[in-house]
Amino acid sequence: EPLDLRLPLGAFNGSLIVDPTLEVLQRTIISASAAWIAINALKASGIDIWLFTTDRWLITRNDGRYVPREQRTIRMNPDIVSDLGEFTNDACKIVGVSADPDKLARCEIDMRTTLAGQASAIRSQSYYLDVTPAGQDKGTFVEMMAKRLGISPRNVATIGDMRNDLAMFRKSGLSFAMGNADDDVKARATYVTDTDENDGFAKAIDRIIAFR
Secondary structure: OOOOOOOOEEEHHHOEEEOOOOOEEEEOOOOHHHHHHHHHHHHHOOOEEEEEOOOOEEEOOOOOOOHHHHHHHHOOOOEEOOOHHHHHHHOOEEEEEOOOHHHHHHHHHHHHHHOOOOEEEEEEEOOEEEEEEOOOOHHHHHHHHHHHHOOOHHHOEEEEOOHHHHHHHHHOOEEEEOOOOOHHHHHOOOEEOOOHHHOHHHHHHHHHHHHO
16 A cells, blocks of 8 residues: 655655655755766776666666666666766766675775765665765754754654664664664664564564654
8 A cells, every 4th residue: 555655755865855746855966076986986896886866767787686676676667878977967876786795895995985075885785885975864864854843853763774774873862773684783773673574664663653
């Protein structure tokens, strides 16, 4: 059943905010220079690259292992282009995609150094490395939502499972790590709920409601 959503939604780790009809309320893009650096660094590492604008998902090959998965998740088909460099002036998020988690972890460390102060680089899955605008993350989205609702961020509850969720854990008053999250993510949450497979999200929502 469709959810009766009434509040803004955050995408791309908080760099894009839309209303329930998907009308853009706020958008922050990666600087063109940082986008160039990210694309070239990922390309040099032999990692597949996706680029997201406000309303497009751009790839250079459609046979990537995770393309079908992303299509199901975001319910959007990618546009295949020959050169992502042509879109560096409009990039909300750049994603490095690899089935080799160790390789992507090494790339994450390198990218943080290379892009320091220009953009954020953090994995949202073991196989996705997200590059997003500097100064925008899930924590800033929590602050924006709290301000919009006229409440303290300490009255916001968050649920996550990856390191890119830690920014919102730090800002919110109540946080839940999924049971399948890494230990360092669990250690920084207020509570740990069950796994994805065991309805951990629903169980966390039940606990949040019980706190009211």
